[in-house]
Amino acid sequence: MAEMVGKTASTGQLSFRRLNREKDGEKEEVIDVDKLKKMKQDKVSAWTMRGLIHVIRSSGLSTISDSLENFKEDEGEQKDKEINSEWEAKAAAYRIFKNVAKPGSRYIDEEDLLRFMSKEEVENVLPLFEGAVETGKIKRKSLKNWLVKVYLERKSLVHSLNDTKTAVDELNKLASAMVLVIIFIVWLLLMGFLTTQVLVFISSQLLLAVFMFGNTAKTLFEAIIFVFVMHPFDVGDRCVIDGVQMIVEEMNILTTVFLRYDNEKIFYPNSVLAIKPISNFYRSPDMSDSVEFAIDVSTSMDTIAALKARIKAYLESRPQHWRAGHSVAFKSIENVNKMNMALYVTHTINFQNYGDKSSRRSELVLELKKIFHDLNITYHLLPQDVHLTYVGVGPPDADKEVMMATSFDADGEASLVEPRERER
Template sequence: MKRLMHIVRKGTLSTLDEQLEGSRGNEEDESAVQITDEMQAKVAAKKIFINVAKQGSKRIYLADLMHFLREDEALKAIRLFDGESETQGISKRALKNWVVNVFRERKALALSLDDTKTAVKKLHQMLNVAMVVEEMNILTTVFLRFDKQKITYPNSVLATKPIANYYRSPDMRDDIDFSIHVSTPVEKVSLMKQRITSYVENKSEHWHPAPSIFVRDVEDMNRVKISVWLFHRMNFQDMLERWKRRGLLVEEMIKIFKDLDIEYRMLPVDMNVRKMPTLASNRLPSNWKACTN
């Protein structure tokens, strides 16, 4: 166990280049094939792509990996990305993002093992509040809330509460709800769904394909409630990244609504004026004077 912890804390990620260089007699300095920061992770991903993909190709395919790995190992490797990679290949961007995420996770694990007080630094959801485990004691656990406030819970209380663990969760779903006017033509609604789906599927590094877009309800006889359900290619451990991706999608949806002239209007309100106050001034709004000239 001590050896494992030492490897995680002190070790560095090795790349395929490192193995290739090792077979050539370690001609280059060891630091040149180790990943110690995110920039080196991106450089390593680029070198891997160039060395593995066919010249001029924009993706790495299963056949390319089988030049370096057994068939079962190549299949396991390509399935680390998404279900479509086995047939459509791995893009340069997808490979870069994957290598950077692996580096981040390993770095986070190494840092957490350096201090027993932060040995479980994983994002949790408890009592509808996202918090990070800051310190674990025999009788109490200290959490760090999103605004950096420390909250202490007795372990006897935590033992009776369900705690959702973001860190160990698979790719998670996000929901976006909005309303449109009930008189919106069906053709516009259909085109809106197509454009939202197209945006999501073109952002394959952020989202899984085929989002669910459907009518949820009709409210007050004048608005139709529509929901978009879609899956991130990540869990919500990195909450900031989750909201960035979601924000970009919402901005694109607003652009689509404007392009298609899709809007929501309030119901008309009847007003009966029985008495008007006596006019106490002969001044008129400035735009009225412009209209009378």
């Protein structure tokens, strides 16, 4: 079905097609990109703006609704609909690729983008796609991944706005109830109905309400401060609370719903969250990572220098994954045979998308393993003494203890070294 989306060859214009059912024909409305760039925002006429809005709203890919043209083979009709799934986002990416790239091309190059954007805009767009900065080409997979990411972020934003609106509505109802009570008391004062007996009755009822709902009111006030003043996260943010990674699923006035890594929903009272340290991955800058390993202490300095050079070359070859400024640290030497080392790197992303972080780290660890193999860097355990005692009838010298130094290689296989005897 994705291959059915967008069959029009790429042109130098933004073309939006829609069917005219009354005339049983296809009507095409076109925006000339070159003329659009030359327009000045303060000199656009109302008629021109109305036409632009009409074309964009009726297009197959609206910037407002992210709509997608749905083709039907039998009826030959199409209609707009919201992108509400990852599959539809992938289909939209396929359609964009077919409309922008040259016919039969597997990439979108700078020449294709320059038909729609200026040189400065192209330079700003390329870093958004994986591997596009180095090659100057956007792969179909990179475009698909980017559009799916945008869809997921937009979905999280919509959920966050909906939950915020719900929380505001609940707070509005609470404030309205308090205002009604105050208005009722003021009305009693103005009408002269608030006599001493009535005032004593109201005061007693207020004291009773404070005694019964004082703790609830305190919890409610703390929750309101947490949600609207502190506001440490939004819906869709990946957070760490009590050492557990969770994604914010829903926010309310009194509680927040989290989704754990195994899709278990956890409800936290906001008054409890207000006194807990919360780590928010989404609001964090580019985050760091480390890989610890050990090499044999007999490894030469030339081999260590080659190791550092290979690591540097690998990281610099992937600037879309790793920031510049990594470090290789020598931490300690244990038992005069093992040297502990660590590689510290900085991702070009935070850990909101934990799958991307894990994938990049796995590739780095596999590359380290390849480098160790190429440079013949190994690690050996220390030789260990094994004492064997022969018990039984035998020659007079059989009652001796045989000491053998046994060494173990990296594969765990033992070898006998320097056998010797001593009297028991």
